[in-house]
Amino acid sequence: MAISLLNPHNSSFLSHFSNPQKPLLHHIPSKTKTHVSINPNHRLSPPLLLTSINTRKKSYFYTKSASVDGVSIQNPYSDVNGEEEEGFLQKWVSFIQSVVPGGSWWKLSDKEVQGIGFAKPVTVYSALSRMWELVAKDRWVIFAAFFALTFAALSEISIPHFLAASIFSAQKGETVVFYRNAQLLVVLCFTSGICSGLRSCCFGIANMILVKRMREMLYSAILFQDISFFDGETVGDLTSRLESDCRQVSRVIGNDLNMILRNVLQGTGALIYLFILSWPLALTSLAICLFLSVVMLIYGQYQKKAAKVTQEYTANANEVAQETLSLMRTIRVYGTEKQEFGRYGIWLQKLADVNLRQCAANGIWTLSFNTLYHSTQVIAVLVGGTSIVNGHITAEQLTKFILYCEWLIYATWWVGDNLSNLMQSVGASEKVFQLMDLLPSDQFLSEGVKLQNLKGHIDFDNVSFHYPSRVTAPVLQRINLSIHQNEVVAIVGLSGSGKSTLVSLLLRLYEPTNGQILIDGFPLNELDIKWLRRKIGFVGQEPRLFRMDIRSNIRYGCGQDITEEDVIFAAKQAYAHDFIMSLPNGYETIVDDDLLSGGQKQRIAIARAILRDPSILVLDEATSALDAESEHNIKGVLRAVRNDSKSRRTVIIIAHRLSTIQAADRIVVMSGGRIVEMGQHRELLQADGLYARLTNKQADALT
Numbered sequence: 001m002a003i004s005l006l007n008p009h010n011s012s013f014l015s016h017f018s019n020p021q022k023p024l025l026h027h028i029p030s031k032t033k034t035h036v037s038i039n040p041n042h043r044l045s046p047p048l049l050l051t052s053i054n055t056r057k058k059s060y061f062y063t064k065s066a067s068v069d070g071v072s073i074q075n076p077y078s079d080v081n082g083e084e085e086e087g088f089l090q091k092w093v094s095f096i097q098s099v100v101p102g103g104s105w106w107k108l109s110d111k112e113v114q115g116i117g118f119a120k121p122v123t124v125y126s127a128l129s130r131m132w133e134l135v136a137k138d139r140w141v142i143f144a145a146f147f148a149l150t151f152a153a154l155s156e157i158s159i160p161h162f163l164a165a166s167i168f169s170a171q172k173g174e175t176v177v178f179y180r181n182a183q184l185l186v187v188l189c190f191t192s193g194i195c196s197g198l199r200s201c202c203f204g205i206a207n208m209i210l211v212k213r214m215r216e217m218l219y220s221a222i223l224f225q226d227i228s229f230f231d232g233e234t235v236g237d238l239t240s241r242l243e244s245d246c247r248q249v250s251r252v253i254g255n256d257l258n259m260i261l262r263n264v265l266q267g268t269g270a271l272i273y274l275f276i277l278s279w280p281l282a283l284t285s286l287a288i289c290l291f292l293s294v295v296m297l298i299y300g301q302y303q304k305k306a307a308k309v310t311q312e313y314t315a316n317a318n319e320v321a322q323e324t325l326s327l328m329r330t331i332r333v334y335g336t337e338k339q340e341f342g343r344y345g346i347w348l349q350k351l352a353d354v355n356l357r358q359c360a361a362n363g364i365w366t367l368s369f370n371t372l373y374h375s376t377q378v379i380a381v382l383v384g385g386t387s388i389v390n391g392h393i394t395a396e397q398l399t400k401f402i403l404y405c406e407w408l409i410y411a412t413w414w415v416g417d418n419l420s421n422l423m424q425s426v427g428a429s430e431k432v433f434q435l436m437d438l439l440p441s442d443q444f445l446s447e448g449v450k451l452q453n454l455k456g457h458i459d460f461d462n463v464s465f466h467y468p469s470r471v472t473a474p475v476l477q478r479i480n481l482s483i484h485q486n487e488v489v490a491i492v493g494l495s496g497s498g499k500s501t502l503v504s505l506l507l508r509l510y511e512p513t514n515g516q517i518l519i520d521g522f523p524l525n526e527l528d529i530k531w532l533r534r535k536i537g538f539v540g541q542e543p544r545l546f547r548m549d550i551r552s553n554i555r556y557g558c559g560q561d562i563t564e565e566d567v568i569f570a571a572k573q574a575y576a577h578d579f580i581m582s583l584p585n586g587y588e589t590i591v592d593d594d595l596l597s598g599g600q601k602q603r604i605a606i607a608r609a610i611l612r613d614p615s616i617l618v619l620d621e622a623t624s625a626l627d628a629e630s631e632h633n634i635k636g637v638l639r640a641v642r643n644d645s646k647s648r649r650t651v652i653i654i655a656h657r658l659s660t661i662q663a664a665d666r667i668v669v670m671s672g673g674r675i676v677e678m679g680q681h682r683e684l685l686q687a688d689g690l691y692a693r694l695t696n697k698q699a700d701a702l703t
């Protein structure tokens with residue numbers, strides 16, 4: 001871990017400004033940047049770590065000193081009283097320099113941004129065409145929305161003309177013209193009202209369709225990824241993409257585009273009208289609007305970048321919250337609530353820092369808009385007034401001009417504001433589209449062979465494997481193993497020797513890097529994987545239950561043809577029936593991962609596996625505390641397989657308690673990703689190898 005003592009023109013100043021009570025203790029001049037390398041296992045004393053910014057790769061601590069395992073680390077370039085000595089004025093000058101537009105304070109620090117794995121940038125055009133593809137099926141809503149939008153915009157833009165005309169016709173005593181204008185005003189009011197309502201309703205529907213399809217596509221893209229994809233992504237990050245990013249992107253049609261188009265139409269109408277009224281005045285207003293557009297463009301780009309950073313930080317905050325809440329028991333036992341709060345707080349602080357800059361940018365934008373808006377009015381009155389005096393235009397024309405000038409500038413403002421929102425949404429769409437574009441795992445693309453009858457003969461033929469995330473660490477090396485139909489094979493070995501990995505390959509959660517696996521003589525990757533998985537019953541080390549009743553948990557993944565008797569038969573075979581009946585609502589009892597003991601969950605998982613009537617049953621025996629109960633459950637299953645001809649199937653047991661598997665037909669002993677011994681219990685004891693040593697160790701531990 002590198003600890004950097006950095007120029008503090010970012011968070012520390014921000015935290016000071018958001019909380020003036022907080023002293024500016026973190027200030028270190030930029031020349032005093034220092035890197036200290038620290039062993040990641042060392043503990044940093046919290047009081048000295050005043051503000052930290054944590055990217056995925058590095059941690060930056062804004063402090064002039066820190067301590068590691070109690071050893072104080074001072075910034076070698078700063079003396080203890082440096083901050084006090086540095087003039088108050090100088091600090092303010094450097095701060096003001098940094099906050100002027102373009103100053104260092106505004107930078108969404110490259111260090112922060114570098115740590116973020118952004119997706120390939122998406123242009124507004126490509127983002128919009130992707131969104132159009134998603135809603136194209138229901139294009140009638142969009143067309144209706146545009147139709148209503150055009151009518152509403154034209155009605156609204158005509159109102160100031162007739163308003164001014166009515167007032168001046170009344171003033172001139174032209175009653176007929178006045179009433180005609182007044183009638184037209186009433187019609188325009190209704191048309192604009194009805195069309196505006198229709199417009200927002202249709203855009204709202206289009207928006208709903210977009211967000212629904214986007215979530216559907218994203219969710220299905222995620223669900224069909226290889227298991228290795230989930231090794232690299234966190235749940236918090238993915239749910240954040242599904243929830244907040246999709247919501248942000250969906251605003252494009254319902255809000256941003258809608259408002260942009262409406263205001264572009266109205267602004268153009270107003271501009272044409274202004275040119276008809278007085279071209280010199282119109283040119284002046286146009287120049288102001290162009291200047292406003294440049295400011296908006298810069299502001300929009302800034303917001304787009306800020307949106308991406310915000311999106312990443314939100315995902316990271318979600319990730320921490322998700323992890324913390326799911327590990328609540330561990331946190332309570334270790335009393336690390338404050339630590340976890342701090343971890344979450346770091347991301348909140350970072351989000352606040354970015355948001356503060358966004359607010360400041362928004363302030364500057366509003367300031368520019370207000371000033372420019374009022375200057376158009378002042379210019380119009382000055383130039384227009386002179387024109388009235390010289391008899392070039394009438395008072396009515398000037399009034400109309402001022403009214404339309406207001407429309408133009410407001411339209412420009414709305415376009416700018418919504419353009420910056422559009423940029424933010426496009427920024428948020430990059431990662432969403434990147435995930436949506438992921439191709440499903442090959443397994444789901446190819447239709448494989450379905451055998452008429454699976455016998456359950458398995459061959460591991462020279463299989464080697466390493467996890468995609470750890471290419472340099474071989475986990476399995478040249479495994480050659482044949483498991484016969486209806487044979488009960490136990491796999492034993494030290495922790496980390498690759499037993500569970502072997503089963504993961506059999507379930508095709510990962511592909512071997514070398515060699516192949518054959519089932520009944522067919523290469524695994526040529527078989528229809530969905531069909532095959534239905535034929536394999538698997539009970540993992542730590543079975544997880546869904547939040548639903550016990551019956552549904554047992555039936556999970558089975559077809560509709562399963563009867564109540566089948567469920568009860570499977571539960572009895574798994575020694576689960578008695579404890580289920582002792583629960584208040586029996587098979588109807590709602591359970592989840594936390595409401596049953598580890599052994600009870602395992603028994604339900606065994607029942608779930610047995611109910612599928614699998615040709616191959618894989619039991620990955622639980623370690624540690626569950627052992628005694630787990631042993632009982634697994635011995636029960638083995639007895640059933642041995643004695644009941646209906647239950648005969650190929651069984652693979654990964655066992656930690658060696659007493660569990662003495663009755664297995666064959667015991668395979670693994671060490672360091674290789675098979676080192678194989679045989680029956682007695683043979684292996686006589687061979688006096690690893691198995692005998694493990695058995696003796698366990699026997700010693702029990703005495």
Ligand SMILES: Nc1ncnc2c1ncn2[C@@H]1O[C@H](COP(=O)(O)OP(=O)(O)OP(=O)(O)O)[C@@H](O)[C@H]1O
Nearest residue numbers: 231467469470475494495496497498499500501502
């Ligand atoms: N998803 C993964 N990504 C990277 N490495 C992994 C992954 N799962 C397991 N490993 C590594 O692979 C090696 C073998 O793990 P495996 O779970 O197969 O061992 P095991 O013999 O079943 O251990 P245990 O008896 O403790 O369950 C270990 O070094 C482990 O750290």
